[in-house]
Amino acid sequence: xSLVRIADLYKKKLFNEALREVELDLVQNDECPYLxxxxxxxxxxxxxxxxxxxxxxxxxxLKALELDPDYxxxxxxxxxxxxxxxxxxxxAHEFARLVQNRVGQLSKDMxxxxxx
Numbered sequence: 001x002s003l004v005r006i007a008d009l010y011k012k013k014l015f016n017e018a019l020r021e022v023e024l025d026l027v028q029n030d031e032c033p034y035l036x037x038x039x040x041x042x043x044x045x046x047x048x049x050x051x052x053x054x055x056x057x058x059x060x061x062l063k064a065l066e067l068d069p070d071y072x073x074x075x076x077x078x079x080x081x082x083x084x085x086x087x088x089x090x091x092a093h094e095f096a097r098l099v100q101n102r103v104g105q106l107s108k109d110m111x112x113x114x115x116x
Contacts, residue, residue, distance in 0.1 A: 006038070015045040033071050036064035040077060044085065054086055075099045 002021050009018035019042040026035050040060035043053040058081060064074040075098045083092035 010042075015042050016047055018042050019046055031067060033064040033068040033074065036060045036067065037071070037074050037077060040064070040081075044081075057081065058086065070102060072099055072102055075102065 002025060006018050006021045006025075009015075009021065019039065022035055022039045022042060026032075026039065029035060037060070040057040043057040043060065046053055058078075061074050061078045061081060064071055065078065068074070075095050079092050079095035079099060081092075082088040082095065
């Protein structure tokens with residue numbers, strides 16, 4: 001994986017180049033939820049004017065969540081995506097509730113660990 005290179009391209013706002021690097025990494029490691037999440041973010045930031053990147057961004061976030069159903073960042077990105085990018089308030093609320101539920105469960109788990 002070339003995450004250092006991707007981070008460098010991202011900092012330089014070279015989103016299309018960073019996206020190409022992520023795509024190359026996914027060929028080798030298509031089971032990595034972080035790469036799918038990063039792909040979704042970069043698709044939204046890319047310079048393409050077609051609506052396809054938005055559909056692909058959504059698919060990328062959903063793939064990240066499929067690979068890791070507890071991936072809070074994927075849930076948050078989907079909530080934001082449906083709230084702001086492709087307005088679908090019902091889905092935005094659905095994913096926001098998932099985030100709240102998961103964070104609440106993590107808080108309970110941490111409290112149990114600290115008190116045991």
